[in-house]
Amino acid sequence: MDTSNLSVPFCRPDELASRLGRADAPLLLDVRPDKKFLDSKYLMAGAQRCAPGMVAEFAASQSPREVVVYCVYGHHVSAGAAATLRAAGWNARAVAGGMEGGEDGVDAAKDIAQWRVQRPPVIAKRPDLGVTGERPSKWITRERPKIDRVACPWLVRRFIDTRAEFFYVPTAEVMSQAKRLGAVAYDIPGAPISHEGDRCSFHVLMAAFGLQDAALDRLARIVRGADTDQHGLAPEAAGLLALSLGLSQLHKDDHAMLEAAMPLYDALYAWCQSVVAAGWQGKPAETHNWRSVEPVQAGVV
Known part of the structure; x- marks a missing residue:
């Protein structure tokens, strides 16, 4: 045509x-x-x-x-x-x-x-998880999110359901509130989306929807390293943990923290895209290339 x-x-x-x-x-x-x-x-x-x-x-x-x-x-x-x-x-x-x-x-x-x-x-499409594109989905997890419980909402909003609603409640109330609200529990033992083996909830969520994206795979490794205190998995993991803990100190309201963290994950994903585009072990197109003034040699005035 x-x-x-x-x-x-x-x-x-x-x-x-x-x-x-x-x-x-x-x-x-x-x-x-x-x-x-x-x-x-x-x-x-x-x-x-x-x-x-x-x-x-x-x-x-x-x-x-x-x-x-x-x-x-x-x-x-x-x-x-x-x-x-x-x-x-x-x-x-x-x-x-x-x-x-x-x-x-x-x-x-x-x-x-x-x-x-x-x-x-x-x-x-995952009708069992409330995702068909026809109406907003609902998701619920433990209060005071740090890594996975922020990364998963970012993934949902950016790739799965832009209209999704999120709820943070005390740990003991997650399952009962999930049933009451018709929401999907995540990142808690026994939830449809949670850690599986050495994979964190972020990677399990990707697999649940069949998301295939090399930059997301790289981001999942960073999230896993930060969430499970295995910083050797990715050099960015320690930085993500530090920033996440800092955001938690700045925001006592969980939804405010989520909103503040969204640009952080946007930036990390953009970084992952640039690295993947350059080759898995290559350098991204834009790097920090400033060189400070050369130090004065000993004995030279």
Whole structure:
């Protein structure tokens, strides 16, 4: 299908992939037809469901912002949704090639090849964990978070469910409050998401949703090193622990601490992306390269 003739701007899959997981990522809407959406086991990472027939109502329900929409193949469904949003004042684009990276036998082979080179990350739908894209999920854990109990909410907000709600309660109340609130308990023994073997809750959460991202893998190693006091796992682990303990001293309100820590994990993830882009043991594109004044040699005035 020749998308150049459609009246709405398109977003390349690789461009979207580079922005997902960042604080300034656009709102991502899944506008696949109902049957296609229900039959699929996956969402693009962080996507929110909006049925095609509900786009106009959605557009009128909140203030316009940047949004990217996708359907199955990036044809008329997403183009129509983007056009509706743009007419309502939104900065809307559609994902070229959609969820599948184009339709074989319909879209040009050269376009399909380009769309499928670097596709946006996807997550598995997990109705048992309250994550289908259709409504905000709820998560609950022990109060006074430090490492894992902050890292997991960051991962959820940036890659799983941008609308998720989080609750911090006394340890003895986590399971009962989880049942009362319909929330998913995490980072506590017996919870659906908690430590497994040598993996911390952050890595278990990644696996639960099938998140595959080399930078996230590296970040998971840093979190594990800080959370389990194994600083030899990653040189950044000791720094993460120090900053986390410092934030805990500054913020007695757990939600305030979470908000303050979000930029910290954003920065760590950006660092991990730069290191991965340079090669696992390579140097990131931007480094600290200032050289102080050379010390005066002994005996030289």
